[in-house]
Amino acid sequence: MRARILMTAAVLLQFLVAPAFAANKDVVDGPLLDGGVVRPAEHQARASVPATFSHDKAIRQIPQINPGEYFIPPQIQDIPTSKYGQMVEQGRRIFTDTQRYAGRYVGNGLNCSSCHLQEGRKAYASPMWAAYPMYPQFRNKTRSVMTFEERLQDCFKYSMNGIAPTLDSPEIKALSAYAHWLSKGAPINQELPGRGFARLSKPRDPNSINGEKLYRENCAICHGVDGQGQKFAKRAGYMFPPLWGRNSFNRAAGMSTIKDCAQFTKANMPLGKGWTLTDMDAWDICTYIWIQDRPSDPRFGWLMNAIMPPVGGN
Amino acid sequence: MRGRKWVVTLLLLGAGLLGAWAMADSQQKQPVDGSMSMDDLPELDTLETHVSMQAPKETLPNELTVVPVVSPGEYHVPPPIEDIPESKYGDMVNFGRNIFINTQKYAKRYVGNGLNCANCHLQEGRKPFAAPLWAAYPMYPMYREKSHQVVTFQERLQDCFKYSLNGIAPTLDSDEIKALTVYAQWLSTDIPNGTIVAGRGFARIDKSHDPSPFNGKVIYQQYCAMCHGEDMLGKKFADRPGYMFPPLAGADSYNKGAGMHKIKTCASFVKANMPLGRPYTLTDDQALEVCVHIWQQDRPWNPKKSMFMNMFMPVTEG
Amino acid sequence: MLVLGMLLFAVAGCKHGSGDKPLITEGERLATKGEGAVPACASCHGEKGEGNGAAGFPRLAGLNKDYLAKQLQDMAREKPPEGVVMEPVARDYSKTPRVNSDLTAFSPGLRHSPVMSPLARGLSEQQINAVSAYYASLSFTAKPLPADFQTLERGADLALRGKPEYGLPACISCHAPNGEGFGADFPPLAGQPPKYLIDQIDKWQTGERDNDPLALMKAVANQLTDADKINVAAYFANRTLVVKGQ
Numbered sequence: 001m002r003a004r005i006l007m008t009a010a011v012l013l014q015f016l017v018a019p020a021f022a023a024n025k026d027v028v029d030g031p032l033l034d035g036g037v038v039r040p041a042e043h044q045a046r047a048s049v050p051a052t053f054s055h056d057k058a059i060r061q062i063p064q065i066n067p068g069e070y071f072i073p074p075q076i077q078d079i080p081t082s083k084y085g086q087m088v089e090q091g092r093r094i095f096t097d098t099q100r101y102a103g104r105y106v107g108n109g110l111n112c113s114s115c116h117l118q119e120g121r122k123a124y125a126s127p128m129w130a131a132y133p134m135y136p137q138f139r140n141k142t143r144s145v146m147t148f149e150e151r152l153q154d155c156f157k158y159s160m161n162g163i164a165p166t167l168d169s170p171e172i173k174a175l176s177a178y179a180h181w182l183s184k185g186a187p188i189n190q191e192l193p194g195r196g197f198a199r200l201s202k203p204r205d206p207n208s209i210n211g212e213k214l215y216r217e218n219c220a221i222c223h224g225v226d227g228q229g230q231k232f233a234k235r236a237g238y239m240f241p242p243l244w245g246r247n248s249f250n251r252a253a254g255m256s257t258i259k260d261c262a263q264f265t266k267a268n269m270p271l272g273k274g275w276t277l278t279d280m281d282a283w284d285i286c287t288y289i290w291i292q293d294r295p296s297d298p299r300f301g302w303l304m305n306a307i308m309p310p311v312g313g314n
Numbered sequence: 315m316r317g318r319k320w321v322v323t324l325l326l327l328g329a330g331l332l333g334a335w336a337m338a339d340s341q342q343k344q345p346v347d348g349s350m351s352m353d354d355l356p357e358l359d360t361l362e363t364h365v366s367m368q369a370p371k372e373t374l375p376n377e378l379t380v381v382p383v384v385s386p387g388e389y390h391v392p393p394p395i396e397d398i399p400e401s402k403y404g405d406m407v408n409f410g411r412n413i414f415i416n417t418q419k420y421a422k423r424y425v426g427n428g429l430n431c432a433n434c435h436l437q438e439g440r441k442p443f444a445a446p447l448w449a450a451y452p453m454y455p456m457y458r459e460k461s462h463q464v465v466t467f468q469e470r471l472q473d474c475f476k477y478s479l480n481g482i483a484p485t486l487d488s489d490e491i492k493a494l495t496v497y498a499q500w501l502s503t504d505i506p507n508g509t510i511v512a513g514r515g516f517a518r519i520d521k522s523h524d525p526s527p528f529n530g531k532v533i534y535q536q537y538c539a540m541c542h543g544e545d546m547l548g549k550k551f552a553d554r555p556g557y558m559f560p561p562l563a564g565a566d567s568y569n570k571g572a573g574m575h576k577i578k579t580c581a582s583f584v585k586a587n588m589p590l591g592r593p594y595t596l597t598d599d600q601a602l603e604v605c606v607h608i609w610q611q612d613r614p615w616n617p618k619k620s621m622f623m624n625m626f627m628p629v630t631e632g
Numbered sequence: 633m634l635v636l637g638m639l640l641f642a643v644a645g646c647k648h649g650s651g652d653k654p655l656i657t658e659g660e661r662l663a664t665k666g667e668g669a670v671p672a673c674a675s676c677h678g679e680k681g682e683g684n685g686a687a688g689f690p691r692l693a694g695l696n697k698d699y700l701a702k703q704l705q706d707m708a709r710e711k712p713p714e715g716v717v718m719e720p721v722a723r724d725y726s727k728t729p730r731v732n733s734d735l736t737a738f739s740p741g742l743r744h745s746p747v748m749s750p751l752a753r754g755l756s757e758q759q760i761n762a763v764s765a766y767y768a769s770l771s772f773t774a775k776p777l778p779a780d781f782q783t784l785e786r787g788a789d790l791a792l793r794g795k796p797e798y799g800l801p802a803c804i805s806c807h808a809p810n811g812e813g814f815g816a817d818f819p820p821l822a823g824q825p826p827k828y829l830i831d832q833i834d835k836w837q838t839g840e841r842d843n844d845p846l847a848l849m850k851a852v853a854n855q856l857t858d859a860d861k862i863n864v865a866a867y868f869a870n871r872t873l874v875v876k877g878q
Contacts, residue, residue, distance in 0.1 A: 083457035087464040133507050136496045138402040145406040147495055149466065150487065167486035168469065176466055177455040183507035188452055189499060347778055396785060436805070440796035540845050542805075549815065551808070558814045591801045592851045627729040 070123040070194040071130065084177065091178025094122055094171055095128075099237050100159065102171045107162035108295065109229070109238045109247035112175075115138040115159065115255060117268060120136075120182060123194025124267035124274075129183040130195035132176075149176055158253040161295045197263030200279045206258065211288030214281050218270050219243075227292055244292035251297035251305070257312030261286035389442040389513045390449070392501040403496065413490055414439055414447075417479065418556050421490045426481035427614065428548070428557050428566030431494075434478065434574060436587060439501060442513025443586035443593075448502035449514035451495075460573075468495055477571040480614045493608050509597025516582035519598040525577070530607030533600050546611055563611030570616040570624070580605035595630075649728055652765055657689035659766025664761055670754045673763060685777075688827030694875030698816035700764035706843040707744040707752035710747050740845020774823035774873035779866040787867025800855045803864060806848070811868045812875075817845050822873040826865035833861050 076092075079085045094101040096119055098111040113119055120128035135148035142154070153164035165171040186192060216225060220297050222240040223229055229242035242248040252258045262282040268274045269282075277285070290313065296305035395411075398404045413420040415438055417430040432438055439447035454467035461473070468491050472483035484490040505511055536543070541559040543549055548561030561567045573579045581601040586593050596604070615624040650651065663681070666672035674681070676689045683691030692700065742751075755763070779787075794802035803811065806818045811819030821829060835841035836853035844850060856864075 084464055086456070087455065087457075136403075136406070136492065136499055138406075143402075145403055145492060145496055147468065147492055149468070172465060173455060173466055177464055180455055180508060185506045187504045188507055189503035391797050394789060395793075437793050437796045437802055440793060441799070441801075446796070537846065547653065551814075558808055589846050589848060590805060591848045592800050592846060 023165035048134040055153055066253075071127075071183075071186050071192050072119055073127075073129045074184050079181065084181075087174050088181040090170070091174035091176070091181075092119065094174055102156075102165070105162045105165050105171065106160045107155050108160060109250065110160060110241050110249065112155070113237075114241040115264065117271075120179070122268070124196070124198045125264065126196050127182075127194060128179040129186050130192045132179040132183040133186050133188040133190065133192075134195070148179065149173075152176070157298060159249045159255060161250040161253075161298075197260060198267035198275075200259075200263055200266055201280065202283060203280055206262075206280070206286065206287040206292055208287040211284035211286070214277075214285050215288050216283075218277065219285065222271070227289065242293045243289050246295060247303075248294050250295035251310050251312075252299055254309070256290065256294065258283065258286045258290045259312075261289060350511070370572075390446075390502075390505055390511055392440050392448050393503050395511075398500070406493050406496040408499045410493035410495070410500075411438065413494055414497055421475075421484070424475050424481045424484050424490065425479045427479060427561075427568065429479055429560050429568065431474070431479075432556075433560040434583065436590075440497070441587070443515070443517045444583065446501075446513060447498040447516055448505055449511050451498040451502045452507045452509065452511070453503050467498065468492075471495065476617060478568045478574060480569040480572075480617075516579060517586035517594075519582050519585050519601060520600060522599055525599060525602040525606045527603070527610055529600070530603035530605070533596070533604045534607050537596065538604065541590070546608065561607045562608050563613050565614060567613050569614035569622075571618050574611065575613070577602060577609050579604045580608060652769075655762050655765045656769050657761035658759075659764070663761050663766050665793055667759070668754065670751055673767075680772070681770050682772065683825050685825040685830070686828065688831055690824055690828045691772065692767040693772035694877055695767060695819060695878070696813065696816050697761075697764045697768035699813075699819050700767055701760050702741075702816070702843070703743060704755065704760045704764065706741045706751045707745055707748045708755070711742065711744070743841050743843045745840075750809075762808050769877040771877045772823060772873070772875040774871065776872050777826070777866070777869040779870055783863050783866045784870055787860075787863035787865070787870075790864045791867050795855070798855060800852060803868075810871055810873065812873065820873070820875075821868040822871035823875070824868065826862075826869045829865040829868065830861045 056275040079088050079092075090101070095112040095116070098106055099109070116122075116128065117125040123130075131151075132148055135151060136145050138145045139151070146154075149167050152172050152175050153167070156162050156164045181241065215227075221269075223243050224240070228245050228247070229238045230240045231237065232239050239245070249255050255264065262279075262285070265285060266275065266277060266279060266282040269277070290310075296302065297310065300308065359387065398407045409420070414431040414435070416430075417425055418428070434445065435441075435447060436444040442449070449487060450470075451467055451491050454470060455464050456470075457464050458470070461469075465473075468486050471491050472486070475481050475483045487574075534546075541549065542562050543559070546563040548557045548566065549559045550556065551558050557566070568574050574583065581598070584605060585596060585601040591596065615621070661667075661675040664671075666675075673692070673704065677692050678689075679872060681693035683689050739876055752760075756860055761779070791803040794800045794805070803821060806814070807821050808814040808818065811821035814821075832841060833853045836844075836850050837856075
């Protein structure tokens with residue numbers, strides 16, 4: 001509870017002291033990671049995944065993935081050369097390059113595959129093959145049973161901070177076809193391992209000060225100290241997606257709730273080193289991300305957005 | 315003054331003619347029905363025993379084509395009704411099921427004829443080879459020749475409303491479409507997504523010769539007329555609205571844009587499902603012939619075509 | 633013209649209504665008192681044709697007139713000589729050269745019952761029609777029989793959905809929702825003693841009863857297990873039912 005009040009206060013404060021806060025950023029101590037500089041590891045040399053990385057050894061568990069444990073979606077080269085296959089390919093293009101193929105519906109700098117990693121295939125990064133067979137399902141967020149197409153609309157509205165394509169638009173249809181193709185062979189209405197995000201424990205209330213420190217250690221190399229991601233030098237779009245700011249997801253997105261963000265971070269981040277952060281680290285980092293400024297919740301008016309504590313804090 | 319009188323007279327005359335025509339029409343029906351069973355159709359007498367010309371056979375249904383033996387586990391078994399969860403999701407499943415088996419009540423405003431979904435998708439959409447929902451849902455989105463594009467399951471449902479139910483399609487975000495989708499998804503629990511499962515769609519049939527409409531009439535009277543009526547208009551309940559046996563022709567039946575209006579689709583349905591409880595008793599050719607007879611009957615127009623096209627264009631679905 | 637038409641309808645209606653009256657009174661006399669060697673129907677089938685649950689005698693009240701008449705005629709029918717096969721469906725001889733005037737074979741059906749067959753043989757066609765008309769004119773209100781939840785649930789499953797994976801249709805798809813019966817071909821299941829329903833399915837399986845149109849019920853009965861029979865009979869005995877006599 002105390003943490004919640006603190007976080008709310010922090011969110012409110014940033015409107016008032018944002019400039020000063022930004023100026024004092026490098027006051028927080030900790031190694032500033034520079035992508036260009038190679039330096040020796042501070043820790044002992046290790047043969048495999050870090051063993052002493054975690055602060056809490058009891059919680060740290062790196063799951064061993066056995067072949068066949070997770071559903072394997074079909075290969076790209078197996079997309080049929082039919083009208084259906086064309087739709088699947090179009091869906092994949094939209095999924096991996098939303099900025100270009102569905103740009104008019106998108107209000108920020110993200111692609112679908114910014115969160116649904118590896119073209120929507122990666123387990124515990126809410127893979128399409130685990131989501132599609134579960135829809136239509138009841139969602140607490142909308143308090144109604146939603147079809148997969150309507151769920152896609154919500155992604156456009158919140159995570160892409162844009163405008164939802166209509167249910168019969170070619171974009172929604174192509175994305176549905178792509179998800180349908182990815183989940184070919186997955187049993188319908190069955191929870192598959194790897195669905196959604198990882199499950200986390202929460203030993204204590206998260207701490208955004210610790211989160212900032214961890215963010216700079218683990219995340220800032222790609223997403224930038226300012227969380228704005230990194231753009232390509234020679235072409236449009238982001239190489240590393242922004243985590244906050246006007247080109248990121250908005251306040252109503254699932255990733256804007258600390259829990260979803262932490263669960264995602266635990267299993268996937270830093271990219272290629274999933275499961276290396278402790279559960280508590282993930283909570284801390286995501287609290288830090290959550291208190292940053294980002295596009296407002298389109299479900300509420302501007303007054304509510306300014307006054308009300310943002311959702312997703314617990 | 316004079317002109318007004320003329321108009322009144324004309325109106326009266328017109329009304330009279332209309333009435334006379336209606337009366338004549340209703341009176342004509344009697345002889346038409348009578349002449350059906352006059353000469354070249356076998357007289358069906360329930361009370362007389364006749365000795366068969368055929369050699370005696372051991373079993374009752376004679377000259378069966380191959381009746382497939384169903385072994386357990388061959389077809390998908392959808393979850394039982396008792397397993398519908400008690401949640402919002404379960405409520406939608408129940409609503410979808412209600413719409414499915416009693417479309418006349420739960421989605422009446424979208425339906426233009428007397429049919430329910432379950433009239434063709436037999437046994438609440440569960441029966442294999444009667445276009446079961448559990449075999450259809452995992453295949454969508456799918457490319458359809460009929461609409462020349464990839465359609466989602468919801469759009470496919472809209473087509474059912476437009477053609478088979480001769481009505482107006484509910485919007486894609488309407489509760490009706492959503493509930494039906496939820497029901498279909500629940501029925502297809504555990505089926506691998508995107509795979510063709512046994513029992514999908516209708517039975518496959520072979521055509522050995524061009525079907526004759528005259529045989530179809532005889533077969534219809536023997537096998538179908540008992541339930542669907544001599545006039546093919548189905549049979550209504552005596553004490554409540556709705557059809558006990560669905561109409562196969564006429565204003566309360568599917569329209570000319572429906573899949574069932576295609577002779578091949580109709581025949582593959584008939585082959586595997588009709589007469590109800592005795593599937594696979596008709597031969598492939600008999601099924602085709604009876605469907606030609608059904609196809610020839612009058613029914614609502616194809617809404618995809620205008621009035622003149624419906625009247626003058628050569629029919630293609632045969 | 634409209635007036636004329638209405639008049640015609642009215643006349644036709646009166647004719648229809650008045651035609652049945654004497655038949656019903658004759659049937660009532662037969663049913664309550666019996667005649668000659670034929671005992672009163674009411675002695676087994678109940679005072680008001682409500683049947684006898686313990687003995688498995690069916691209810692007759694409110695059943696379709698034509699259905700009752702057909703059953704009596706089928707019971708009265710002698711077994712055909714050996715080697716003659718009753719065909720369930722009229723055959724299509726339109727392509728066969730015709731030798732005799734009628735070569736159609738249509739099974740009128742056999743329904744053998746050690747008790748009923750001799751009695752039915754004692755009735756004339758007029759009497760059969762009369763007693764059928766009488767019982768069709770009676771009203772009937774079913775008393776639902778309690779059964780345990782599991783039996784009812786299984787019975788309901790079979791009655792409402794059948795066994796789709798085996799191609800067995802649901803009971804209600806012919807016998808009307810709630811098992812009320814429909815027309816002359818599909819008798820009611822609700823309001824019948826469960827013992828009677830089970831007995832009849834048994835008879836179809838053994839071939840003792842063989843008088844269903846298109847042999848539909850035979851095909852269905854052959855797929856029912858003993859448990860199915862018990863469950864589904866319990867389900868239909870559990871239905872509420874109010875039938876108004878015609």
